[in-house]
Amino acid sequence: xxxxxxxxxxLIKTRGQQxxxxxxxISGHKSVSWYQQVLGQGPQFxxxxxxxxxxxxxxxxxxxxxxxxxxxxxxxxVNALLLGDSALYLCASSLRTSGRVNEQFFGPGTxxxxx
Amino acid sequence: xQKITQTQPGMFxxxxxxxxxxCTYDTSDPSYGLFWYKQPSSGxxxxxxxxxxxxxxxxxxxxxxxxxxxxxxxxxxxxSASQLGDSAxxxxxxxxxxxxxxxxxxxxxxxxxxx
Numbered sequence: 001x002x003x004x005x006x007x008x009x010x011l012i013k014t015r016g017q018q019x020x021x022x023x024x025x026i027s028g029h030k031s032v033s034w035y036q037q038v039l040g041q042g043p044q045f046x047x048x049x050x051x052x053x054x055x056x057x058x059x060x061x062x063x064x065x066x067x068x069x070x071x072x073x074x075x076x077x078v079n080a081l082l083l084g085d086s087a088l089y090l091c092a093s094s095l096r097t098s099g100r101v102n103e104q105f106f107g108p109g110t111x112x113x114x115x
Numbered sequence: 116x117q118k119i120t121q122t123q124p125g126m127f128x129x130x131x132x133x134x135x136x137x138c139t140y141d142t143s144d145p146s147y148g149l150f151w152y153k154q155p156s157s158g159x160x161x162x163x164x165x166x167x168x169x170x171x172x173x174x175x176x177x178x179x180x181x182x183x184x185x186x187x188x189x190x191x192x193x194x195s196a197s198q199l200g201d202s203a204x205x206x207x208x209x210x211x212x213x214x215x216x217x218x219x220x221x222x223x224x225x226x227x228x229x230x
Contacts, residue, residue, distance in 0.1 A: 031216055042119075042206050042220030043160070056217045088158055094216060103150070104218060106160035 002027070004093050004107035012113045013081050021076040021110045025093030031055075032074040033104060034066055035090040043090055049074055050096070078112075086114045117142040119207050119221035126226050128197045135182070136192045136224045138207030147209055149190040150218065151181065154204040163205075166190055197228045 005024045013019050025032050031050040035043035045058040049068035068074045072093075078085055088111050092104035118141040128134035140149065151163040166174045166181045174181045182191040194201055204225050208218040 033216055033218075035218075042208075042222050043218075045217045045219070048216045050216070058217070090158075090160060092160070092218075096216075103162055103165060104216070105162065106152075109158045111158070 004091055004105055006089075006091050006107040006110050008110060009108065010111045010113075012115060014115050015081055015083060017081050017114075018077065018079045019081060019112060021078075021089050021091075021112070022073065023076070023091030023093075023107060024073045025091075026105055029093035029095055029105075030072055031094045031096060032068055032072065033092045033094070034074070034076045035092065036060070037088040037090060037109075038084075039087070046076070081114045083114050086112060088112075117144070117147075117209050117219045119209055119219055121207055121221035121224050123224045124222070126224055127229060128194075128226065129229050130199060131196055133193060133195045134197055134226065136194070136205050136207075136226065138190045138192065138221060140188050140190060140207070140209045142188075142209055149181070149183070150208045150210065151179070151190075151192045152206045152208065152220075153201075154206060154223070156203070160206070164192065194226075199228050199230060202226060202228045 007022045033048040034046040037043040047066040048056040052068045063079045066076045088109045090109045091107045094104045120139045147168045149166045153161045164176045164179045166183045178195045180193045204223045206220050206223045208220045
């Protein structure tokens with residue numbers, strides 16, 4: 001079975017631009033979460049979507065937005081990019097949102113560099 | 116608010132020996148889950164082991180075991196018979212009883228296995 005897939009793997013943008021990152025969950029998983037991992041730190045929660053509805057939002061500005069499609073894939077959008085948005089963006093999928101079934105399977109990540 | 120503290124930025128262990136990676140947590144949720152993930156230099160987060168707050172026994176998964184001490188709010192990861200491939204970053208994370216699926220990660224511990 002295919003794991004979580006993310007595209008693109010690497011991305012270089014300049015300040016002020018907009019970026020869209022994509023994630024496909026494991027087949028059968030209805031929950032997708034997005035995390036930002038700045039170099040040298042642990043991942044920080046950005047969003048969670050379950051059954052196409054936003055279930056949680058981390059402490060990120062409104063420049064960050066996301067959505068989940070009927071096939072449970074998801075997109076993360078970041079507008080007006082700042083240098084500080086340079087990070088590894090991780091997508092994780094899970095069956096549900098709580099308990100043991102919340103075990104989140106992570107994709108390989110998209111490494112975003114903002115110049 | 117939930118918090119994870121990993122006090123060991125870096126650890127060294129000799130191949131074939133056991134090593135313990137420390138993790139303390141803070142949460143007000145009556146029910147929670149604790150996770151350990153491994154992150155190799157490739158960036159992908161690999162699930163290792165899970166411990167539920169009401170689980171009676173410490174979790175084990177192959178060479179990984181979790182030393183769960185609820186009263187001390189600690190969830191240390193023990194890796195037995197270390198292998199060179201265990202060299203990576205290790206993250207402890209907590210998930211609360213809320214329905215957001217949000218994981219709170221610590222800062223991580225870099226483990227290097229010496230031949």
